[in-house]
Amino acid sequence: MFPSRSLFDELSSIVQRPRVCPACNGDGWEFDRKDSDSLMRVPCPACNGTTFATPDKPSGETRKRVGQARTLEKNSTWADIALDLFRSGRLGSRGTEITSDDLRRLMPDPESPNVVGAVFTSARKLGLISRTGRSVPSNRSDAHGRLIQTWRINNVED
Numbered sequence: 001m002f003p004s005r006s007l008f009d010e011l012s013s014i015v016q017r018p019r020v021c022p023a024c025n026g027d028g029w030e031f032d033r034k035d036s037d038s039l040m041r042v043p044c045p046a047c048n049g050t051t052f053a054t055p056d057k058p059s060g061e062t063r064k065r066v067g068q069a070r071t072l073e074k075n076s077t078w079a080d081i082a083l084d085l086f087r088s089g090r091l092g093s094r095g096t097e098i099t100s101d102d103l104r105r106l107m108p109d110p111e112s113p114n115v116v117g118a119v120f121t122s123a124r125k126l127g128l129i130s131r132t133g134r135s136v137p138s139n140r141s142d143a144h145g146r147l148i149q150t151w152r153i154n155n156v157e158d
């Protein structure tokens with residue numbers, strides 16, 4: 001099974017499902033007083049007559065999660081192999097602290113470097129790793145000593 005599929009589906013439903021306009025309840029019209037004794041129908045000002053709620057502007061966090069889900073989908077083979085390394089214990093046994101450098105040493109360079117972060121997020125959501133809250137300089141030459149997070153391995157299949 002594609003491990004990030006459920007995450008992708010969840011995010012797609014958040015982003016794409018149109019909601020019925022709460023102001024007109026999907027009617028699309030509201031009545032406005034034309035003069036003292038007549039009403040006229042005007043398009044609902046909240047949805048402009050479309051009957052759908054204007055989608056909330058996605059938060060930065062939501063946009064980041066959607067971006068990561070799309071990155072995982074586009075690089076699903078790389079992501080699946082990487083997640084198997086967490087599960088199989090090849091990145092270390094339970095309690096081992098690792099960084100993205102350790103994963104990248106075992107993997108070919110990904111097409112999109114963003115998939116590395118997305119895989120770590122996915123592994124955390126799957127309970128395979130947790131954050132330590134600490135960072136260390138990367139040893140990869142092209143990272144120029146940039147600080148990267150350290151993670152603790154939680155779950156390894158027997």
Ligand SMILES: [Zn+2]
Binds near residue numbers: 044047
């Ligand atoms: Zn409306």
